[in-house]
Structures are given as structure tokens and as C-alpha cells.
Amino acid sequence: MSMKEPNSTLNVQELIAQKSNRGLLSFVEKLMPKLLLAIAIVSVLTTLGILATLVVETYIFFTRVPFWEFITGTEWYPFANSTPTFGVLPLVIGTLKITGIAVLVAVPLGIATAIYLSEYASHRARKVIKPILEVLAGVPTIVYGFFALTFVTPILRSISPEVSIFNAISPGIVVGIMIIPMIASLSEDAMNSVPNSMRDGAYALGSTKLEVAIKIVLPAAISGIVASTVLAISRAIGETMIVAVAAGSTPRFDGDLTGSIQTMTAYIVQVTTGDAGYGTTIYYSIYAVGFTLFIFTLIMNMLAQYISKRFREEY
Amino acid sequence: MNYIDHESVAKKTNSRLLKNKVLKSIFLAATMFGLIVLAILLYRIVTQGSEYLSLEFFTSFASRIPENSGIKAAILGSIYLMLVVAPISMFLGVGTAVYLEEYAKKNKLTNFIRINISNLAGVPSVVFGLLGLTIFARFFGLGISILAAGLTMSLLILPIIIVAAQEAIRSVPKELRDASYAMGATKWQTILRIVLPAAIPGILTGSILALSRAIGETAPLVVLGIPTILMFTPDSILSTFTALPMQIFDWTKRPQVAFHDVAAAGIIVLMTLLIIMNSIAVFIRNKYQKRY
Incomplete structure (x- = not known):
């Protein structure tokens, strides 16, 4: 070989050292972690943005409406001309009605579905059913809202004439249907993580499948099942379009389920689809309601995380 | 005995x-x-x-008469919205996932970012709408535009994309990385040329599923105040627009029963879009995803 090329006099180690000292390369290598950290911080900024938005605008709301009136008031008439009242409890009650009905529908059906898929279904049946449940989970909520208003409500009205066009039962049931896949798939995951040796032990003692499912698998997977239910409750509390379409817009502080009600989310939709001007008390009230909603769902999410961490049985 | x-x-x-x-x-x-x-x-x-559901349904604007109603503005608006959401949410989501999986040290900041992401996933979409209305539409002065709605939607689906990308990156085996390092590649070269190409099917599948969530999401658009009767198609990302779920919501709310049927026609289009997107996601998953 000729000695013309200067590089050929270097050994491999020196070559690598020379290459890695190239300005651009080492610059990129140092820059990327910082750049990616900056991108990762966006999700933190999003949370801060949500908090800042809610806190600032809610603060302005509370300079006009007493805090105490808001959290203990039982009358929500923001659109009243003479003396508007801002007591959030009717909206909270509305949300709880929807959530309660949804839980009554979804928890038994969701857990039963999870037991069937995890304990009874054949491999093939599971392969067919699970994707269909995923489709059910992917249906947009506005479609569910349409379904509640045009299908479930007329059925309820034909059963009982007391039910009005807008009511709590129909959207409650449909919100329940919406959260079934969530409870079913998360609970099934929890049941699947129960080791087969435990099932086999029970079978060896002569248990039926049902006894294994109820007495062995269910208790062992209970933390996952409860956590999935709490998460589903959080989804039901924050569900917007189904209630905005089918529950009506009558905030009321009572136990009635057959008449028109209003939830926290539906109020926000009512104001933002109407023409409440920027800067009015009504405008700021959606942030106070949004903040209340945010706190409710945050508590539920943290509770779910706590339950699945604290009570998880490791096998 | x-x-x-x-x-x-x-x-x-x-x-x-x-x-x-x-x-x-x-x-x-x-x-x-x-x-x-x-x-x-x-x-x-x-x-x-x-x-x-006819050809005119796709080529007409919304109307006060059910028979003349169409989704021209709505479907174009939804497509433009996705064109904004897809790059922004994937850039942010994949970047965050790469940081968390490849660079993040086990410290309080990392832990905080992780907890924050899982809590962000549980925030109701209507609250994201309030964020978009206050920060993007008013504070940044973007108004009721495709960009404001797109940024809001991007943040809404960000947690889903992050989690999907994290799983995809985690499933790339250590041997591939080691081989790359052994050839003298730097960390970033390894990530860019080895890890991300191997993880891309998983990332794409998760992202398409997240986008299909965004295309059907209505509540943030309602809170932003997206109009429903629009007689023109948007010409830039700063112009106002309407979207398919928004249009369906408007038709569903109307008292005339005929409009419910128009809403159902809109839902058929929306669900068809969703099924197409889901099929693409499943196709990518089955065709390109290697099991190591």
C-alpha cells in the first residue's frame, strides 16, 4: 500500500477516536437527550396548562360568586335574569345519577364477561369476542349518544309513560354499555395473571369451574377488578356527549331519574354551544364546573392506581 | 367403616x-x-x-332542509384536522417515549413524568376542550381554527401514543442494540437507525388507533365552539372549520326526526372511516410486526 493517505498511518483505535471527535456527531449526541427531555416535558406542561386554566378562571368566578354558595348551593339557575344562582350540587347529583346507573349496568356485565373470557371461553371464542369488544370500546361517544336518544329512550318510553324524552336512565344505561369493555378487558387481564397452579390446586380438590372462578380466581384478582371499576367510574363521570344528547338540561337536586337532568359535563356543553359572552359570570362558571369535574376524576384515577399498587397480589 | x-x-x-x-x-x-x-x-x-347516503351527501354543505344536507365541509374539516394532529401527536409521543425508554435515568423527574402521563390519560376530554379554548384559542390568539383544535386533540391523544410507542420500543431486543454498539455506533445512531425502524410497526399501529379516537372525539370541539353550519371549506390551518362528529352532534340535537336520519348517514361515514383506520392498524400489526 502506498503511504499517500494520511489516515492509513493511524491504527483502528485512533481512527475511532478521530471519528467520534467529529464536532457535529458529538454535538448531536449531547443535544438529543436534552431535546427529547424537552419533548417529554410537554406532557407535564399540558397538566400545568390544564391546572393553570382551571385555577385562574375559577378564581375569577369566585370573586363574583361566593365559594360557599357554589359548593353547598342546591339551586343552579345561571340563566335566571334577576338573581342567577350558582349552587353546583344539582349538577353533581346529575352526574352521580348517570354514574350510578352506568355502574349498575357495567359492573355485573363487565365482570361476568371477564369471567367467561378468562375461565370458560375456548381459545377460539376468545379470539373472536375480544376484538369485537374492542370495536365496542372504539365507538365514538357521539354515536352512543345518538343510540341513547333514538333507540334506548323510545324503548323506555314505551315501557313506562313516566319517562320523558330527556331522562337519566337511558344515557345512564348507554354510558354503562360504553364502559363494559373497559371493565371486562382490564378485569380479564387481572384474572389471566392469576397463575394456573392455583386453579389446578382447586381442580385437584374436586372443584367445578364455577367454584374455581368464584373462590380462587376472583379473590386473587380482586385488586385489578376493583381498580378497573374505579377507572370506569372515572370515565363515566367525565363522559360528555352521551349525556349532552340524551339527558337534557334541567339541573335538579332530587332523586328523580325519569325526567330531564343535567350533569357537570352537559352544562359545559350547554354553555359553549350557546352564546354566553366572554367575561360573563356564566362563562367563568364552566371553569368552576370543569374544575369540580377534574377533581372528581383525578381522585378516582389516583384511587385506582393506589388500589392496583397497594393490594396487588404478586405471584 | x-x-x-x-x-x-x-x-x-x-x-x-x-x-x-x-x-x-x-x-x-x-x-x-x-x-x-x-x-x-x-x-x-x-x-x-x-x-x-348518496353522492350528493358528500358534495353538499349543511342545510336547513334534511334532503339537501351534506357533509362536504365536515369531512374535509375532519381530514384537515387529522393532518394537523397526526404529525404533532406522533412527534411529541414518540419523542417522549424515546426519552423515557432510552435516556431517562431513574430519578424523581422521570417518575414524575410517568405518573403525570398516566394521570393525563384520565382527564375527561371536555376538560381538554377548556384547555384548548383558554390557551390555544384565546391566549395564543389562534381562534376557532384547525390549528387550535388540532393542538388540543394532539394533547388529548398524547398519552395513548406515548404508551403505545413505549411498548413498541421496549419490545426491540437488547441484542439488536448491542450489535449496533459493537459496530461502533453511538447511542443516538443506534436509536435512529436500529431501534426506531424496528419499533415503527408498533408505533404506527398505536398511533392510528389513537387517531381514530381523535377523529370521533366531539366534546373538545364543542367546547372550542366549532361552528356546525359552514358554507365553505377551510383554506388554511388558521381558518375556521367544522368536523364530522360535530356535524352529527348538531343533527342529533335537532327536534325534526328527519335530521336524525341525516345524523345516522353521517355516523355511517364516520364509522366507515374508523373501520378503515382500524383495519390499517391491524394490517400493519400483523404484516410488519416481528416477534423477537
């Missing part, structure tokens, strides 16, 4: 087996409930909406 009372065991066994059988059919019925509801829902929507 007889330790086992065969008679009572036989009796009990029969009732236990019967219980097992009965409960099994109850569990099966509960499972079928979800599937039957889905079938009814699809059947209802197709029978209600097919009457209005």
Missing part, C-alpha cells in the same frame, strides 16, 4: 355441577349482551342512515 357418605356427595355434586352450568350460561349471556348491543347499534344506524 365408611368415611365418605356417597349418597350426600352424589347429591351435592349434582347441584354443584348444575350451578356451574347455569352460571356458565349467565356469563355467556353477559358476554353476548355487549356483542348484541353492537349489532343492534350498527343495524339501526345503517337502516336509518342509508336513505340519505
Whole structure:
């Protein structure tokens, strides 16, 4: 070989050292972690943005409406001309009605579905059913809202004439249907993580499948099942379009389920689809309601995380 | 001496087996409930909406007369919205996932970012709408534009994309990375040329599923105040627009029953879009995803 090329006099180690000292390369290598950290911080900024938005605008709301009136008031008439009242409890009650009905529908059906898929279904049946449940989970909520208003409500009205066009039962049931896949798939995951040796032990003692499912698998997977239910409750509390379409817009502080009600989310939709001007008390009230909603769902999410961490049985 | 009372065991066994059988059919019925509801829902929507589903439905704007109503502005708006959401949410989501999986040290900041992401995933979409209205539309002065809605939607689906990308990156085996390092590649070269190409099917599948969530999401658009009767198509990302779910919401709210059928026609289009997107995601997953 000729000695013309200067590089050929270097050994491999020196070559690598020379290459890695190239300005651009080492610059990129140092820059990327910082750049990616900056991108990762966006999700933190999003949370801060949500908090800042809610806190600032809610603060302005509370300079006009007493805090105490808001959290203990039982009358929500923001659109009243003479003396508007801002007591959030009717909206909270509305949300709880929807959530309660949804839980009554979804928890038994969701857990039963999870037991069937995890304990009874054949491999093939599971392969067919699970994707269909995923489709059910992917249906947009506005479609569910349409379904509640045009299908479930007329059925309820034909059963009982007391039910009005807008009511709590129909959207409650449909919100329940919406959260079934969530409870079913998360609970099934929890049941699947129960080791087969435990099932086999029970079978060896002569248990039926049902006894294994109820007495062995269910208790062992209970933390996952409860956590999935709490998460589903959080989804039901924050569900917007189904209630905005089918529950009506009558905030009321009572136990009635057959008449028109209003939830926290539906109020926000009512104001933002109407023409409440920027800067009015009504405008700021959606942030106070949004903040209340945010706190409710945050508590539920943290509770779910706590339950699945604290009570998880490791096998 | 007889330790086992065969008679009572036989009796009990029969009732236990019967219980097992009965409960099994109850569990099966509960499972079928979800599937039957889905079938009814699809059947209802197709029978209600097919009457209005024609070529004119795609080429007409919204109208006060049901027969003349169409989704031209809405479907273009939804497509433009996705063109904004897809790059922004994927850039942010994949960047965050790469940081968390490849660079993040085990410290408080990392832990905080992780907890924050899982909590962000639980924030109701209507609250994201309030964020978009206040920060993007008013504070940054973007108004009721495609960009403001796109940024809001991007943040809404960000947690989903992050989690999907994290899983995809985690599933790339260590051997591939080691081989790359052994060839003298730097960390970033390894990530860019080895890890990300290997993870891209998983990332794409997760991102398409997240986008299909965004295309059907209505609540943030309602809070932003997206108009529903729009007689023009948007010409830039700063112009106002309407979207398919928004249009469906408007038709559903109207008292005239005829508009419910128009809404059903809109739902058919929306659901078809969703099915196409989901099929692409499943196709990518089955075709390109390697198992190591």
C-alpha cells in the first residue's frame, strides 16, 4: 500500500477516536437527550396548562360568586335574569345519577364477561369476542349518544309513560354499555395473571369451574377488578356527549331519574354551544364546573392506581 | 367403616355441577349482551342512515332542509384536522417515549413524568376542550381554527401514543442494540437507525388507533365552539372549520326526526372511516410486526 493517505498511518483505535471527535456527531449526541427531555416535558406542561386554566378562571368566578354558595348551593339557575344562582350540587347529583346507573349496568356485565373470557371461553371464542369488544370500546361517544336518544329512550318510553324524552336512565344505561369493555378487558387481564397452579390446586380438590372462578380466581384478582371499576367510574363521570344528547338540561337536586337532568359535563356543553359572552359570570362558571369535574376524576384515577399498587397480589 | 357418605356427595355434586352450568350460561349471556348491543347499534344506524347516503351527501354543505344536507365541509374539516394532529401527536409521543425508554435515568423527574402521563390519560376530554379554548384559542390568539383544535386533540391523544410507542420500543431486543454498539455506533445512531425502524410497526399501529379516537372525539370541539353550519371549506390551518362528529352532534340535537336520519348517514361515514383506520392498524400489526 502506498503511504499517500494520511489516515492509513493511524491504527483502528485512533481512527475511532478521530471519528467520534467529529464536532457535529458529538454535538448531536449531547443535544438529543436534552431535546427529547424537552419533548417529554410537554406532557407535564399540558397538566400545568390544564391546572393553570382551571385555577385562574375559577378564581375569577369566585370573586363574583361566593365559594360557599357554589359548593353547598342546591339551586343552579345561571340563566335566571334577576338573581342567577350558582349552587353546583344539582349538577353533581346529575352526574352521580348517570354514574350510578352506568355502574349498575357495567359492573355485573363487565365482570361476568371477564369471567367467561378468562375461565370458560375456548381459545377460539376468545379470539373472536375480544376484538369485537374492542370495536365496542372504539365507538365514538357521539354515536352512543345518538343510540341513547333514538333507540334506548323510545324503548323506555314505551315501557313506562313516566319517562320523558330527556331522562337519566337511558344515557345512564348507554354510558354503562360504553364502559363494559373497559371493565371486562382490564378485569380479564387481572384474572389471566392469576397463575394456573392455583386453579389446578382447586381442580385437584374436586372443584367445578364455577367454584374455581368464584373462590380462587376472583379473590386473587380482586385488586385489578376493583381498580378497573374505579377507572370506569372515572370515565363515566367525565363522559360528555352521551349525556349532552340524551339527558337534557334541567339541573335538579332530587332523586328523580325519569325526567330531564343535567350533569357537570352537559352544562359545559350547554354553555359553549350557546352564546354566553366572554367575561360573563356564566362563562367563568364552566371553569368552576370543569374544575369540580377534574377533581372528581383525578381522585378516582389516583384511587385506582393506589388500589392496583397497594393490594396487588404478586405471584 | 365408611368415611365418605356417597349418597350426600352424589347429591351435592349434582347441584354443584348444575350451578356451574347455569352460571356458565349467565356469563355467556353477559358476554353476548355487549356483542348484541353492537349489532343492534350498527343495524339501526345503517337502516336509518342509508336513505340519505348518496353522492350528493358528500358534495353538499349543511342545510336547513334534511334532503339537501351534506357533509362536504365536515369531512374535509375532519381530514384537515387529522393532518394537523397526526404529525404533532406522533412527534411529541414518540419523542417522549424515546426519552423515557432510552435516556431517562431513574430519578424523581422521570417518575414524575410517568405518573403525570398516566394521570393525563384520565382527564375527561371536555376538560381538554377548556384547555384548548383558554390557551390555544384565546391566549395564543389562534381562534376557532384547525390549528387550535388540532393542538388540543394532539394533547388529548398524547398519552395513548406515548404508551403505545413505549411498548413498541421496549419490545426491540437488547441484542439488536448491542450489535449496533459493537459496530461502533453511538447511542443516538443506534436509536435512529436500529431501534426506531424496528419499533415503527408498533408505533404506527398505536398511533392510528389513537387517531381514530381523535377523529370521533366531539366534546373538545364543542367546547372550542366549532361552528356546525359552514358554507365553505377551510383554506388554511388558521381558518375556521367544522368536523364530522360535530356535524352529527348538531343533527342529533335537532327536534325534526328527519335530521336524525341525516345524523345516522353521517355516523355511517364516520364509522366507515374508523373501520378503515382500524383495519390499517391491524394490517400493519400483523404484516410488519416481528416477534423477537
